[in-house]
Amino acid sequence: MAEIRLQQLAHSYSRDPQGADDYALRELEHVWEQGGAYALLGPSGCGKSTLLNIISGLLSPSHGQVLFDGKVVNELSPQARNIAQVFQFPVVYDTMTVFDNLAFPLRNQGLDEARIASKVKEIAEVLELGNLLKKKARNLSADEKQKVSMGRGLVRDDVSAILFDEPLTVIDPHLKWKLRRKLKQIHEQFNITMIYVTHDQLEASTFADKIAVMYGGQIVQFGTPRELFERPRHTFVGYFIGSPGMNLIPVQVQPGGVGFAAIHLPLPLDLQERLAACSPTHLQVGIRPEFVQVWDAPFDEGFSARVVDVEDLGTYKILSLDLQGVPLKVRLGEDRTLPEGQAWISFPAQWLMLYADDVLLEARS
Amino acid sequence: MNKVPNNKAWWLVLPVFLLVAFSAVVPMMTVVNYSVQDIFDQSSRYFVGADWYRQVLLDPRLHDSLLRQFIYSACVLLIEIPLGIAIALTMPTKGRWSSLCLIVMAIPLLIPWNVVGTIWQIFGRADIGLLGASLNQLGINYNYAANTMDAWVTVLVMDVWHWTSLVALLCYSGLRAIPDVYYQAARIDRASAWAVFRHIQLPKMKSVLLIAVMLRFMDSFMIYTEPFVLTGGGPGNATTFLSQTLTQMAVGQFDLGPAAAFSLVYFLIILLVSWLFYTAMTHADKQ
Numbered sequence: 001m002a003e004i005r006l007q008q009l010a011h012s013y014s015r016d017p018q019g020a021d022d023y024a025l026r027e028l029e030h031v032w033e034q035g036g037a038y039a040l041l042g043p044s045g046c047g048k049s050t051l052l053n054i055i056s057g058l059l060s061p062s063h064g065q066v067l068f069d070g071k072v073v074n075e076l077s078p079q080a081r082n083i084a085q086v087f088q089f090p091v092v093y094d095t096m097t098v099f100d101n102l103a104f105p106l107r108n109q110g111l112d113e114a115r116i117a118s119k120v121k122e123i124a125e126v127l128e129l130g131n132l133l134k135k136k137a138r139n140l141s142a143d144e145k146q147k148v149s150m151g152r153g154l155v156r157d158d159v160s161a162i163l164f165d166e167p168l169t170v171i172d173p174h175l176k177w178k179l180r181r182k183l184k185q186i187h188e189q190f191n192i193t194m195i196y197v198t199h200d201q202l203e204a205s206t207f208a209d210k211i212a213v214m215y216g217g218q219i220v221q222f223g224t225p226r227e228l229f230e231r232p233r234h235t236f237v238g239y240f241i242g243s244p245g246m247n248l249i250p251v252q253v254q255p256g257g258v259g260f261a262a263i264h265l266p267l268p269l270d271l272q273e274r275l276a277a278c279s280p281t282h283l284q285v286g287i288r289p290e291f292v293q294v295w296d297a298p299f300d301e302g303f304s305a306r307v308v309d310v311e312d313l314g315t316y317k318i319l320s321l322d323l324q325g326v327p328l329k330v331r332l333g334e335d336r337t338l339p340e341g342q343a344w345i346s347f348p349a350q351w352l353m354l355y356a357d358d359v360l361l362e363a364r365s
Numbered sequence: 366m367n368k369v370p371n372n373k374a375w376w377l378v379l380p381v382f383l384l385v386a387f388s389a390v391v392p393m394m395t396v397v398n399y400s401v402q403d404i405f406d407q408s409s410r411y412f413v414g415a416d417w418y419r420q421v422l423l424d425p426r427l428h429d430s431l432l433r434q435f436i437y438s439a440c441v442l443l444i445e446i447p448l449g450i451a452i453a454l455t456m457p458t459k460g461r462w463s464s465l466c467l468i469v470m471a472i473p474l475l476i477p478w479n480v481v482g483t484i485w486q487i488f489g490r491a492d493i494g495l496l497g498a499s500l501n502q503l504g505i506n507y508n509y510a511a512n513t514m515d516a517w518v519t520v521l522v523m524d525v526w527h528w529t530s531l532v533a534l535l536c537y538s539g540l541r542a543i544p545d546v547y548y549q550a551a552r553i554d555r556a557s558a559w560a561v562f563r564h565i566q567l568p569k570m571k572s573v574l575l576i577a578v579m580l581r582f583m584d585s586f587m588i589y590t591e592p593f594v595l596t597g598g599g600p601g602n603a604t605t606f607l608s609q610t611l612t613q614m615a616v617g618q619f620d621l622g623p624a625a626a627f628s629l630v631y632f633l634i635i636l637l638v639s640w641l642f643y644t645a646m647t648h649a650d651k652q
Contacts, residue, residue, distance in 0.1 A: 058549050079555045091550040093564040104564075108555040152554060 002068040002160040004032040009064035011050055024050045026217040037187045039204035040197045042214035048197045052163050056083045068160055084153035085163040090145035094138040101137050102151045123155045143171045161193035180206050201241050213237045235358040238286045244329045246286045261324035270363045280356035289331040291351035295344040302344040399625035417626035430610040441585040444525050449532025456537055470530040482594025485523040513603040516596050520604050532577045539573035575646045579639055586635055
């Protein structure tokens with residue numbers, strides 16, 4: 001059990017990194033608090049696995065420090081850090097039975113057989129492996145094998161943290177949901193810090209209390225699923241989270257606000273000041289498809305947009321609009337009447353985000 | 366749906382059938398033919414039934430060389446398999462050194478059998494050979510031409526020198542095929558180096574080890590050229606293995622009937638032992 005702190009951490013796989021592109025991880029500061037359930041979300045190749053392997057000690061960072069409860073552990077092996085890690089593809093010891101597989105980490109710790117038997121039984125029950133305990137691990141199906149690899153991580157209850165590297169990739173969809181619930185239960189039961197790497201936002205938000213979104217070797221936002229949805233701090237978070245992702249529209253600075261084409265969007269005064277102070281190279285406004293307001297009748301402050309396409313996804317509809325040459329997605333409830341040919345929309349000020357060079361520009365509160 | 370019986374596809378097997386027939390079945394049948402008849406020339410031949418087999422199976426000379434052969438093959442396997450695994454485990458995995466190691470390991474495999482025999486014959490000579498003379502200089506009385514034990518050790522060391530590389534290279538390829546994640550998981554699970562070997566490396570090497578064991582068994586069981594060049598089967602009959610006994614019988618004494626009978630027995634022994642190895646090593650999978 002430990003608080004994991006990353007200080008000025010960066011990592012490059014090349015021995016002599018030249019520019020920012022040589023870094024798999026750009027310098028980052030982060031704290032994973034003891035007992036939290038966290039997700040590390042991001043696309044393939046964003047550095048999630050690198051970060052995870054640095055935390056577990058399989059990889060030694062080229063810059064910065066990893067601290068467990070305030071103690072620098074850079075040089076310590078995974079054994080010494082007392083970390084459990086579950087990998088993307090199932091790793092089982094072929095020649096051992098399921099029981100021996102689950103008991104293996106405990107035996108290596110030198111626990112007595114009676115303790116081991118009870119711990120293994122407990123975990124096997126949680127993961128529903130009870131009736132497979134006597135089977136040789138090599139004869140299991142892929143998802144049973146993955147459950148065994150997860151079990152080997154979960155069986156040690158004294159660990160500093162358990163790290164999951166996309167553990168449900170090989171699992172059947174209906175089992176995925178069940179296993180995520182199980183992990184959540186185990187987390188609540190044992191109060192162990194868990195970090196869960198995934199590229200699936202649904203997986204991240206069902207498992208974790210707080211999600212760290214990674215992009216280009218950096219953590220671009222760390223927050224609850226709701227914060228990520230409502231106030232994405234980076235255009236990537238807006239685009240990556242939500243389905244469909246956030247509408248991002250390039251805009252120019254105009255007196256009293258910003259605008260594109262013939263549309264003017266007023267901004268509060270302090271935001272105008274901040275914008276004037278930072279002079280970004282590119283400026284965007286973002287609004288989630290869920291938050292675009294659609295009116296049934298022409299509306300004074302609304303804009304008229306052409307309906308290009310409607311997708312009915314069963315529980316909701318996605319409208320593709322053309323707003324003076326700018327494509328826009330809007331998510332409508334199933335019960336709403338569909339506008340025909342033309343739609344009247346408006347952007348509620350509280351959901352309209354302003355991004356200067358991809359970073360959210362906020363009024364000082 | 367009605368299936369029209371059409372067995373013309375069997376004709377496609379014909380080329381393979383002919384190839385196997387001429388390369389294996391026909392020559393083998395010639396041997397079978399000799400093994401049940403006493404043939405003097407084309408016009409005078411007598412069917413003798415199982416006589417040659419009986420004679421061969423009761424021949425003490427063959428018993429001796431069969432026993433010698435089994436001991437020899439067992440020694441070869443017991444030395445070369447563990448040694449090959451150990452070498453494969455210590456070989457560097459990356460960089461220039463690994464390429465260099467692979468080349469050095471491959472060199473003995475490229476040398477023809479009789480050349481290997483000649484190399485060791487000279488290398489081991491007590492009067493002028495580097496090995497033999499040095500050993501004698503050190504006060505160790507070594508002479509493979511006179512001492513049974515020395516002859517055995519020399520023949521074994523020669524085989525180990527010639528063929529351990531094969532086992533090592535096969536194991537090396539098996540080891541390289543193990544994904545890194547297994548080693549990472551083992552580190553996370555705090556596995557000792559022995560546990561990593563026992564539970565990850567050895568099981569993952571099993572299929573290549575099976576090939577290594579079979580090849581080394583069959584090859585060593587059929588060994589002929591190297592001991593023939595090195596010791597000529599001596600001193601006495603100490604290093605006369607099965608092939609050599611068989612050759613003496615067939616070519617030296619021209620006893621074609623018993624030699625044919627023994628060839629078949631010899632073939633069946635190799636087949637049987639290989640089958641036993643194979644079943645034993647693959648059986649564990651099926652629980």
